[in-house]
Amino acid sequence: MTRDEALFQFLLRMGDNTLILGHRVSEWCGHAPVLEEDIALANTALDLIGQTQFWLGLAGEVEGQGRSADDLAFLRDAWDFRNLLLVELPNGDFGQTLMRQFLFDAFQSVLLGRLMTSSDARVAEIAAKASKEVAYHVERSADTVVGLGDGTAESHARMQAALNYLWPYVGEMFLGDAVDAAMAEAGIAPDPASLRADFNALVERVLSEATLGIPKGEFAHKGGRNGYMHTEHLGHLLATMQWLQRAYPGASW
């Protein structure tokens, strides 16, 4: 694996995380419990899809095969996606969506902070731009997690159930492999394991304020970021997201 091959994989991981989560969040459009949250979720989805254009755009450039961000988003099949399993999981109820959002935002805010000093100026530039949006995302999702966790008995129970369901998908964020080792050696991106302490500090602070308990156990579902095995949910998501380009190749408007 050359450095550029590793960089391509790293960029796919960045872009696929934001693409798949952005699509998931966009599924709330018109369905959120109140108008204000509906618009806020749509804004978040659009931010994530905007970030995807940068990450996948650069991925296509690094790959050098002439593939655009759109080609990578709409013309790859499930096994070629490199997103964390966490972001492809179904939305569940509003609480589960916001818990997933918070866990991802927490991870992403720590990661982008490190990427802003990447040795690759293109990566550093995207990270700097995205980090402003993500700083707002994490503030908003953290507030909502606290509001619902420390809310009524019903909302607390739903948030705890969401955390119990999602927590086993957190570990994958920090599992490094040869791609990560190559990125760390080149100073392009940090070793994922090195992000865990900052992530834990942030998440523990917010969840304790939300009166929620982090489940015990180290078990981690994995196979998303390396493409080894996605959940059954990704294919359904892609079918919805990609059908237009698949049915009408090259269609544009």
Add this chain to the structure above:
Amino acid sequence: MKNEWPLWEVFIRGQHGLSHRHVGSLHAPDADMAIKNARDVYTRRNEGVSIWVVEARHIAATAPGDKGPLFEPSESKVYRHPTFFDIPEDVGHM
């Protein structure tokens, strides 16, 4: 109705505006979320640089029925407009 979030009035200072202007209202559980919701609902097209929110119940307002005594007396007092003065040209636009 008891479970409804309170109503907040939103004021935004535009990019070039001098003062905060009322832009609309929204619901939110507290002031902090009201500001966040205002950011998401009213500034998504780069409309503002500052947001104020105030719970609608804290705004004291004139009653529409009092319009006559409150506002009509000033209609006939044109001399209150400073249009009877000669403004020196050096002053420019006022």
